[in-house]
Amino acid sequence: MGQLLSHPLTEKTIEYNDYKTKSSAAGSVPRFYNCVGSMQGYRLSQEDAHKVQNEDTILRVRFFNPFTGKHEKMMISMFAVFDGHGGDSCSKFLSGTSNPHLRAGLAKWVVYSFENHRYGAKKNISSVDNGGANNYTNTPNNSINGSNADNSTSYTRHFRTMEGLISQIIKDAYIKQDQELHQHFANSACGSTAVVALIINGTMLYVANCGDSRCILSSKARGIKTMSYDHKPQNIGELIRINDNGGTVSLGRVGGVLALSRAFSDFQFKRGVVYKNTNPMRISANGNHNSPTPPQEAQVSVEPDVLMHKLDFNKDEFLVLACDGIWDIYNNTRLIQFIKYHLMQGMKLDGIMTKLLDHGIAQANSSTGVGFDNMTAIVVVLNRPDESLHDWMNKMKLRLEREKGII
Numbered sequence: 531m532g533q534l535l536s537h538p539l540t541e542k543t544i545e546y547n548d549y550k551t552k553s554s555a556a557g558s559v560p561r562f563y564n565c566v567g568s569m570q571g572y573r574l575s576q577e578d579a580h581k582v583q584n585e586d587t588i589l590r591v592r593f594f595n596p597f598t599g600k601h602e603k604m605m606i607s608m609f610a611v612f613d614g615h616g617g618d619s620c621s622k623f624l625s626g627t628s629n630p631h632l633r634a635g636l637a638k639w640v641v642y643s644f645e646n647h648r649y650g651a652k653k654n655i656s657s658v659d660n661g662g663a664n665n666y667t668n669t670p671n672n673s674i675n676g677s678n679a680d681n682s683t684s685y686t687r688h689f690r691t692m693e694g695l696i697s698q699i700i701k702d703a704y705i706k707q708d709q710e711l712h713q714h715f716a717n718s719a720c721g722s723t724a725v726v727a728l729i730i731n732g733t734m735l736y737v738a739n740c741g742d743s744r745c746i747l748s749s750k751a752r753g754i755k756t757m758s759y760d761h762k763p764q765n766i767g768e769l770i771r772i773n774d775n776g777g778t779v780s781l782g783r784v785g786g787v788l789a790l791s792r793a794f795s796d797f798q799f800k801r802g803v804v805y806k807n808t809n810p811m812r813i814s815a816n817g818n819h820n821s822p823t824p825p826q827e828a829q830v831s832v833e834p835d836v837l838m839h840k841l842d843f844n845k846d847e848f849l850v851l852a853c854d855g856i857w858d859i860y861n862n863t864r865l866i867q868f869i870k871y872h873l874m875q876g877m878k879l880d881g882i883m884t885k886l887l888d889h890g891i892a893q894a895n896s897s898t899g900v901g902f903d904n905m906t907a908i909v910v911v912l913n914r915p916d917e918s919l920h921d922w923m924n925k926m927k928l929r930l931e932r933e934k935g936i937i
Contacts, residue, residue: 540891543568546880548919549585561585562607562729563911563919567883571855571891571904577614578853578906579625579722583607583637591644596651596685597692604644607729608637609908613743613853615788616720620795623711624722636707636724643703649695650685693734697836700728700738704794705825708832711795712805721788721796724834725758725851732915735841735849738834740792742854748866750845752933756862757837757849761792768792775802777829784829792831799830841912847926849910855903859890869909873923874930879909 545566562584570576583589589606614621626634633641689695704724723741730736737745739758747755761768763779768791772779777799780786784799802823826833839846850865860868868889872882887905894901913922931937 539570539572540888541569542884542887544880544883545582546878546883547582547584548879561913561915562609563879563913563922564609564908565879565883566906566908567880567887568906569887569891569904572894572902573904575618576904577618577621578855578904579612579614579618579621579627580906580908581608581610581612581625581635581637582908584609589633589637589641591641593644594647595692596649596689596695605731606640606644607732608640608726609849609851609910610636610724610726611743611851611853611906611908612722612724613741613855613904613906614720614722615793616718616796618720619718620711620715620720620722623714624707624724624794636703636726639703639707639710640700640726640728643699643706647695647699647702648686649698650688651695652688652690693838696730696734696736697838700726700736700836701833704738704740704832704834708794708825709805712797715795716797716805718795719798721793721830723790723793723853726834727757727849727851727910729841733841735839736836737838738836740794740832740834742790742857743852744854744857744862745849745851746862746866747839747849748847748870749842750847750929753845754862754866755839757839759835760854760857761790761835763789763791765791771827771831772829775823775827775829788830790830792833794832796830800825800828803828843912843914843917846912848912850907851910852907853904855905856886856890856907858900858903859893859905870926870930873926874934876923876927878923879911883907883909 547564549561549563564582564584566580566582568578584607589608591604591606593602593604595602612621612624624635626637723743725739725743725745727745728736737757739745742760742762744760745757747757749755763769763772763784764782769779772784772791777784783789784791788796788799803825804822825831868886869882872885886907890905891901911919911922
């Protein structure tokens with residue numbers, strides 16, 4: 531196995547974002563130390579990509595809050611892993627690596643969707659006076675100067691909670707990104723999964739997942755919280771959607787081809803979806819009205835699941851985002867234990883990431899195919915705004931030694 535580990539395809543790319551050169555002024559910008567590791571493995575090419583928008587590149591958004599009727603400034607740290615298939619074109623497009631601008635790829639549409647949403651808020655009051663109809667806040671966006679001002683006089687949808695509204699905005703960003711991808715890859719067989727962690731104003735975590743990449747949250751006292759769901763064709767909810775849209779699943783694959791049921795691109799499985807700005811109702815030759823397939827109901831949907839979590843810095847420790855090549859090797863518990871064991875040894879994140887990838891490739895099995903996929907992972911430290919990386923690592927080492935009964 532030593533010969534395999536020295537193969538050029540097992541060379542690793544490690545990005546250790548410890549921000550040592552940055553000012554440590556507390557509270558200036560939400561900051562989360564992180565480390566990214568990737569390895570091509572024994573695949574013919576590296577089809578994974580990733581994106582980190584944090585510190586200097588943090589997403590600054592002017593967001594209209596319909597619950598207060600005012601614009602608010604948001605700072606969003608974004609961490610994403612894109613697992614491409616059929617080539618690396620789609621995953622690289624999503625990460626924005628093909629575009630020199632910071633707000634490119636999916637990050638661009640996240641900002642756009644936050645700044646240009648048309649959603650309102652439901653009032654939490656009784657509806658007796660108007661015959662039981664729901665009461666809404668109907669202050670139009672054009673009454674407020676801002677990026678989302680237009681000539682509309684009402685919102686397109688209303689939400690009872692900010693969490694529900696933001697979740698829908700993130701879903702909108704995925705759909706808008708897929709519309710842009712259609713302009714470039716409509717006749718291509720490439721596609722990509724996407725697991726994205728957004729930390730808003732340093733307090734609220736939203737994880738959007740489309741495909742079989744995964745995100746997990748490590749917390750105090752051996753707590754592990756699953757922040758995403760794998761989208762596999764044989765899952766009953768996915769299977770029903772695929773069948774309802776005229777598709778089939780064989781050998782665990784959509785159409786016997788695709789081993790996941792949600793992804794960007796893969797437009798051969800989205801035939802009924804209309805991507806151009808056309809009338810939502812099309813009239814056929816015989817005069818019948820045919821509704822196009824909503825993107826959410828395509829055989830391979832781009833709509834993500836969105837899970838949220840309010841960060842508690844007394845308990846929450848770190849996030850792990852990774853492609854399925856990592857999860858083929860590790861289950862959730864084993865991966866968290868692997869990282870924590872080496873943190874207890876005092877090892878830095880770049881060293882842990884190197885060992886994580888080396889251990890993964892060492893499990894390569896030609897009979898099962900495990901360990902032969904591309905591998906990409908991001909570890910995101912959930913440090914307090916005024917907590918240095920050194921202080922966080924010392925805290926983790928002490929905490930883990932106490933949990934093990936060493937001290």
